[in-house]
Amino acid sequence: MRNIVCSTLPEAVPYSFYAWTENVMERCDENVFYLSKVVDYRVPGVAHPDHRVASTYADWRNFDYDRRSVIADPRFVDPQSEDFHLQPDSPALQLNFQPIDLSKVGIRRT
Numbered sequence: 001m002r003n004i005v006c007s008t009l010p011e012a013v014p015y016s017f018y019a020w021t022e023n024v025m026e027r028c029d030e031n032v033f034y035l036s037k038v039v040d041y042r043v044p045g046v047a048h049p050d051h052r053v054a055s056t057y058a059d060w061r062n063f064d065y066d067r068r069s070v071i072a073d074p075r076f077v078d079p080q081s082e083d084f085h086l087q088p089d090s091p092a093l094q095l096n097f098q099p100i101d102l103s104k105v106g107i108r109r110t
Contacts (some may be wrong), residue, residue, distance in 0.1 A: 010038065032072060084102055
């Protein structure tokens with residue numbers, strides 16, 4: 001719930017599952033996906049119990065996941081300079097995303 005998933009890799013996917021079952025994820029919604037070099041969002045490795053396969057993001061949403069999620073630029077302040085604070089018009093904030101203290105996460109430079 002309420003994640004921001006970003007990538008600049010052309011082969012990026014919002015999710016990728018190995019050995020998918022319905023128990024893998026109970027609920028997934030209100031996320032922001034921004035795969036800047038991806039045109040066709042795919043969700044590989046998902047098969048519904050009724051034997052439908054989710055190969056596209058639209059298929060995934062038809063399984064009742066990410067119904068309120070959005071595909072949009074999250075509007076970071078300055079990602080090139082590693083400032084991942086959100087601008088006031090970020091779509092993540094419209095989904096009630098709660099920003100965290102970024103000074104305490106991630107890889108540290110020494």
